[in-house]
Amino acid sequence: MEILDKSILAETEGTRVVKIEVNQPLIASKAEAGQFVVLMAKAEGERIPLTVVDKDVAKGSITLIFQELGLTTKFLGKLKKGDSLYSIAGPLGHPTEIKKYGNVILVGGGVGIAEIYPVAKALKEAGNCVIAIIGARTKELLILENELKNISDELHITTDDGSYSRKGFVTDILKESLTCNLKLKTYNLIYAVGPIPMMRMVSSIGFEHKIKTVVSLNALMVDGTGMCGSCRVTVGGKIKFSCVDGPEFEGALIDWDEFEKRSRIYADKEKHICKLRGLN
Amino acid sequence: MKKPPTNPKEIDPKARIAGFDEVVLCYTEKEALAEAARCLQCKNPTCIAGCPVGIDIKKFIAQISAKDYKNAYLTIKEKNNFPSICGRVCPAEYQCRKTCIFTKKDLPFASKDAINIHFLERFAGDYGMKHVEHQSTRAPERQINGIRVAVVGSGPAGLSCAGELARAGIKVVIFESLHKPGGVLRYGIPPFRLSPETLDFEIAYLGKLGVEIKTNTIIGRTKLLNELFKEGFHAVFLGLGAGTPSFMGIPGENFCNIYSANEFLTRVNFMGAYKFPEAHTPVNIGKDVITIGGGNTAMDAARVALRLQKINNIDTNVKVFYRRTENEMPARRLEIEHAKEEGVNFEFLVQPIKFEGDENGNVRSIECLRCRLGEPDSSGRRRPVTIEGSEFKSKCDIAIIATGLLANQVLTGVTPLLKTDKWGNVEVNPVTMETSIKNVYAGGDIVGGEGTVIEAMGMAKKAAAAIIERLERKLS
Numbered sequence: 001m002e003i004l005d006k007s008i009l010a011e012t013e014g015t016r017v018v019k020i021e022v023n024q025p026l027i028a029s030k031a032e033a034g035q036f037v038v039l040m041a042k043a044e045g046e047r048i049p050l051t052v053v054d055k056d057v058a059k060g061s062i063t064l065i066f067q068e069l070g071l072t073t074k075f076l077g078k079l080k081k082g083d084s085l086y087s088i089a090g091p092l093g094h095p096t097e098i099k100k101y102g103n104v105i106l107v108g109g110g111v112g113i114a115e116i117y118p119v120a121k122a123l124k125e126a127g128n129c130v131i132a133i134i135g136a137r138t139k140e141l142l143i144l145e146n147e148l149k150n151i152s153d154e155l156h157i158t159t160d161d162g163s164y165s166r167k168g169f170v171t172d173i174l175k176e177s178l179t180c181n182l183k184l185k186t187y188n189l190i191y192a193v194g195p196i197p198m199m200r201m202v203s204s205i206g207f208e209h210k211i212k213t214v215v216s217l218n219a220l221m222v223d224g225t226g227m228c229g230s231c232r233v234t235v236g237g238k239i240k241f242s243c244v245d246g247p248e249f250e251g252a253l254i255d256w257d258e259f260e261k262r263s264r265i266y267a268d269k270e271k272h273i274c275k276l277r278g279l280n
Numbered sequence: 281m282k283k284p285p286t287n288p289k290e291i292d293p294k295a296r297i298a299g300f301d302e303v304v305l306c307y308t309e310k311e312a313l314a315e316a317a318r319c320l321q322c323k324n325p326t327c328i329a330g331c332p333v334g335i336d337i338k339k340f341i342a343q344i345s346a347k348d349y350k351n352a353y354l355t356i357k358e359k360n361n362f363p364s365i366c367g368r369v370c371p372a373e374y375q376c377r378k379t380c381i382f383t384k385k386d387l388p389f390a391s392k393d394a395i396n397i398h399f400l401e402r403f404a405g406d407y408g409m410k411h412v413e414h415q416s417t418r419a420p421e422r423q424i425n426g427i428r429v430a431v432v433g434s435g436p437a438g439l440s441c442a443g444e445l446a447r448a449g450i451k452v453v454i455f456e457s458l459h460k461p462g463g464v465l466r467y468g469i470p471p472f473r474l475s476p477e478t479l480d481f482e483i484a485y486l487g488k489l490g491v492e493i494k495t496n497t498i499i500g501r502t503k504l505l506n507e508l509f510k511e512g513f514h515a516v517f518l519g520l521g522a523g524t525p526s527f528m529g530i531p532g533e534n535f536c537n538i539y540s541a542n543e544f545l546t547r548v549n550f551m552g553a554y555k556f557p558e559a560h561t562p563v564n565i566g567k568d569v570i571t572i573g574g575g576n577t578a579m580d581a582a583r584v585a586l587r588l589q590k591i592n593n594i595d596t597n598v599k600v601f602y603r604r605t606e607n608e609m610p611a612r613r614l615e616i617e618h619a620k621e622e623g624v625n626f627e628f629l630v631q632p633i634k635f636e637g638d639e640n641g642n643v644r645s646i647e648c649l650r651c652r653l654g655e656p657d658s659s660g661r662r663r664p665v666t667i668e669g670s671e672f673k674s675k676c677d678i679a680i681i682a683t684g685l686l687a688n689q690v691l692t693g694v695t696p697l698l699k700t701d702k703w704g705n706v707e708v709n710p711v712t713m714e715t716s717i718k719n720v721y722a723g724g725d726i727v728g729g730e731g732t733v734i735e736a737m738g739m740a741k742k743a744a745a746a747i748i749e750r751l752e753r754k755l756s
Contacts, residue, residue, distance in 0.1 A: 026502050040459060044552070046560045047459075071560055087459035089496040222551065222561070225457055225498060225690050227467075227523045228543035234534055239527055244690065258534055261641030265536045269562040276557055 001085040004061055012140035017067045017111055018077045019053075025060030027052070027090050033122040034096030034216065034248060037062070038224035039088040041075040048072045049221045049243070051115040051193075052091055065114035065143070070270050074279045092224045093247045096214075098122045101188035105177065106152075107170050107202050108134045109194025113144050115216055116193050123191075124151045131187075132156070133173045135194075139164035170194070171201045178209045187211050192251065193218075196260050203251025213251040217242045220263060233259050282382075285392060286315040288399050293621040297583075297590045300471040300554055303618060304368070307403040316344040319395050322381055327397060330379030332738035335359045337376055337397055344400060353408030356401060360737065361443035362482045364409055365436075365465060367402025368474045370734050371576075371612045389613055409481050413488075423449035427751050430455060430513040432499045432691070435463020437519030437724025439486065440737035444744030445517075446489035450751070453513070454491060457498040457690075458550070463521055465733070467550035468542070470580050472587075473615075500691035505698070505720065514754075515719040515747045518706060519740060522725035523688030527681060528572070532635030535643035537564050541573070541581040541682035548584050554591060565592055566677030570646055572632055573682030574602035574609035575730075579616060581680040582624045599625045599674070601632060603651050603664040627674075629653070631666050635679065646676040685730050705729055713743035721747060 002023045010017040027037060031052040038047050048070075054063035068077040079085070096119050104123050108116040113134045124130045130151065135158035136142040142157065142164060149155050156173045157165035166173070178187065190213040192202040199215040206213030219231035219242035226244035233240055234255035240246065289305045290296075296303050307315065325338040335356055343352035356363040370376075376397045377383065377390035384391050427450045431438045434456040442452045460466060462479050483493070499505060508516050525540030527533050544563065552559035565588040571581045578600055586598045600619070602609060605628045609616060620626070634647040650670035653662035687704035699707045699716035706715055706722040713721045723739030725731055 026497070030502065044555075044559045046551070087496050089457060089459070089498055089502065091501060092498070222543060222546050223458060225523070226688055227525075228546050229525045229527070229540040230543050232527075232534060239534065241524075255534075258641060262534065262536055265564065266562040269556070269564075273557040273560065273562075 001088055003079055003081055003083050003085070004059075006079070006081045009065065009143045010136075010141045012138060015068055015141070016077060017065065017114075017141065017143050019063060019065045020076075020079070021056075021061050021063050022085060022088065023060060024062050024088060027088070028055040028057050028060050028062050031055050031062060031091040032095035033098060033118040035091035035093050036224075036247060037064070037088050037090030038092060038221060039064075039076075040086040041072055041079065042086050045075065045086060046072045047087075047222055047224065049092070049218070049224055049247075051118070051216070053114045053118055065111065067111040071273050071277070071279060074274070089224070092243060094245075096122065096191075096248060098126050100127045103129045103131065103185055103187045104189040104191065105131045105133065105174065105187055107174060107190065107192040107194065107198075108132070109170055109192075109198040110136055110141065111143070112192075112194030112198075113142075113148070116191060117144055117147060119191055120148060121151050129153050131177070133158075133170045133177075135159065135170035137161065170198065171205060174202060174205055178205065178211075189214065191215075196256065196263065199251060200256040200260075203254065203256075207252040214248050215251040215254070216247045217249060217254075217259065218263075219243075219247070219259070220265065233262070282393065283314075283318050285318065285394075285396055286311050287396070290618075293623070296472065297587050297596065297622050299591075300587060302475050303472050304399075304614075306406045307399055312344055312400060312403040313347070315396050315400055316341050319345070320381060326379045326381055327376045327395070330376040331359075332375065332732075332734045333359045333741055335376075335401070340404060341395070341397070341400055344404060349404060349407045350412055352404040353412055356404055357408070359741075360734075361440055361447075361485070362737070363401050363405030364478050365405075365474060365482050366734055366737070367398050367400075367405045368478070369465075369469060370398050370401075371732055372396075372398035373613050375734065388607060409478070413481075413485060422447070424748070424752060425449065427451065428453065428513045429747060429751075430508045430516045431519060432516065433457075433463055433519035433521055433724070434461035434483075434493060435519055435521050435724060435736065436465060436733040437521075437726075437736040437740040438463065438517065439483065441517045441519060441721075441723065441740035441744045442486055442491045443489065444741055445747065446486060446491045448744075448748050450748070452491045454486075454493045455497040455499050455503070456493060456495045459495050460550070461493050461495060463519075467546045468577065468580065470545065470549050470584050472583070473580065498690065500694050505691065505695050505717075509719070514751055515721065517740070517743055517747065518691070518715070518720065518722040518726060519724045519736070520688055520691055520706075520722070520726040522685040522730050523690075524686045525681070526684045526686050528632060528683060530632060530634055532637060532643070533681075535635050535637035536641045537566065537643050537677060538635060538679040538681065541571070541577045541680050542685070544581055544680050545577070545584060548588070554584075554588060563588070564678060565589055565594065567594055567597060568675040569598040569678040569680070570674065570676045571598065571600045571680045571682055572602075573684070574600070574604065574611060575682060575684075576611045576615055578602070578680075578682035579611045579619050579624075581682050583615075583619055583622060585678065585680065586622055586624060596623050597625075598623070599627055601627050601630045601646075601648065603629065603631045604653065604661060605629060608661045629664065631664060633671070635676070643676055643679055645673050646679060647671055647673045685725070687726055687729075703729065711742075712746035713739055714746060719750075
């Protein structure tokens with residue numbers, strides 16, 4: 001559980017995106033694209049899920065990327081190379097269904113870019129034509145541009161404030177690609193990870209164009225093994241657990257209003273505890 | 281004339297709801313002797329048949345009477361590796377106490393007069409913890425060399441199976457998916473019923489026997505079942521538990537602040553949310569808490585919620601909604617009494633039909649139908665029948681659903697050779713507890729559905745005996 005390497009991928013006022021490589025041979029040998037781990041930074045900490053972004057089976061390590069947003073990610077960001085996590089378990093959740101679809105669009109927003117990366121890589125290796133659309137609030141927060149460039153057939157970039165590449169949102173590019181290119185090209189899959197409003201919007205655009213759209217939800221979890229139901233979400237009118245039934249679901253079937261509200265259940269407590277510890 | 285039963289001291293209800301300390305204290309020596317003296321030492325004791333692991337109850341009570349506490353402890357240990365746990369959590373009124381000679385016939389649970397066998401067990405267990413175990417490291421009773429067994433899950437079944445095997449000198453490794461061992465004993469049962477220190481002690485005893493526990497290891501994910509055999513384990517015992525909460529399937533069940541009892545209890549007991557913000561895991565609490573269900577889990581959740589209200593300076597207001605009556609409640613009688621003393625209110629013969637929430641997605645009320653008792657169902661309990669037109673609404677800002685658990689599919693879902701029944705429980709040979717895969721055994725809730733700690737231990741012991749028999753034969 002030792003942190004073998006650590007780097008800061010992005011930094012701007014108030015927030016950082018951090019990458020850590022963790023010694024974890026068993027998880028490295030098993031993890032597939034789309035799966036996650038549940039970890040604790042310290043003994044009194046929370047259990048939080050993080051996507052396995054990359055793995056090195058020979059070295060026995062996995063790579064995790066997170067933005068310092070809540071208490072746990074802020075503590076996690078304070079750990080240094082050589083420190084150890086308190087606990088880590090996985091890989092959890094169903095892996096992404098990797099096969100040859102044809103033309104696939106991957107949409108990543110913010111730290112969600114890290115989560116589409118392993119899926120993009122696996123889809124590329126499976127012979128798909130990969131179009132990646134990534135976006136961040138501002139230039140400094142854009143991550144993995146080069147990594148995605150190397151494995152994509154097309155890479156589009158947006159920033160909310162226009163500080164880099166195109167000003168606007170990933171969904172602007174998605175809409176344009178679908179309306180302009182549709183006569184020339186058929187798209188077989190859209191895969192999106194990012195803030196809830198973005199995934200929701202991508203899902204509705206995909207639905208409109210009758211393209212299968214899969215999102216990976218980042219629900220609140222405790223055990224991550226189907227034991228508690230903290231991460232439950234309504235999909236197609238049925239209760240599903242993100243941890244064991246997901247984390248990927250067909251976007252058009254998700255009750256987004258409910259999911260958004262459930263993801264804020266502890267917002268007040270999070271604010272309170274961060275303030276108490278001078279971490280806001 | 282028959283002497284009245286001796287009850288152990290309990291912390292005053294007003295004081296105890298301000299914290300999570302154990303409610304029932306251990307018998308003092310004087311109390312234990314007084315209670316033991318009530319035992320008739322029947323020529324043909326009926327109590328032993330009521331114990332799922334067959335503890336020689338008559339003998340250990342006689343040993344307590346003779347002040348031979350060490351041997352009383354060892355007598356229990358012959359059959360049960362964890363007297364301090366079982367002495368605290370066993371529903372004795374449905375088991376040994378129900379078959380005690382003092383229990384009148386045809387009662388659904390033990391008479392008050394029945395010997396308090398569980399409190400005596402705890403007395404002997406706690407005595408052993410203080411005065412016997414620390415003196416020596418325990419050597420296995422036999423030495424079956426060269427055999428390794430993997431135990432999946434560190435709840436009551438897993439711990440018990442590991443203990444039995446280790447005592448025979450078999451090398452045991454327990455794999456636990458969470459970061460601390462104990463399973464439901466730690467995440468489900470609150471500290472005020474079973475202190476973490478007691479649990480830690482009982483688990484440490486396994487360490488003395490050479491059992492190794494690997495936490496954070498999810499069999500079915502981190503490692504697959506067949507890989508355990510490739511690693512050289514000769515047999516595997518699955519004590520996976522009934523780990524998945526079931527919901528009621530009524531409208532509004534996903535509103536915020538509607539918890540499964542598993543989630544609520546895991547946050548509080550396992551993650552320490554009652555110590556928030558020192559512990560970082562949060563849990564929400566409100567003014568009108570409603571717990572749904574009539575089992576031990578419902579009692580635990582209600583009493584935890586009451587304590588959270590007290591700690592957060594909220595006027596205590598917790599209601600338990602149950603669709604039958606108090607008589608049919610599967611919970612331990614003691615827990616029902618404790619819940620009442622602490623101020624938990626009960627609403628019997630009600631069936632929830634709907635939750636309503638506000639614009640922020642938080643639950644605000646629950647709607648129910650009243651019920652009456654109809655004909656007995658397959659469990660022998662009278663079935664609740666809803667009464668048309670009896671709808672009523674109650675204020676509710678926290679709801680905790682404790683209506684049962686389903687089998688966890690994490691391992692069975694990726695192990696198609698492992699046969700399961702229509703509920704997802706693992707099928708076993710009832711004599712050996714062996715599953716459809718050779719040398720893979722199972723016990724506890726993953727086999728029988730939701731049961732008690734001691735029933736899980738009973739199955740685990742059966743499996744351990746079968747494992748030992750087969751592996752010994754293989755060696756000879």
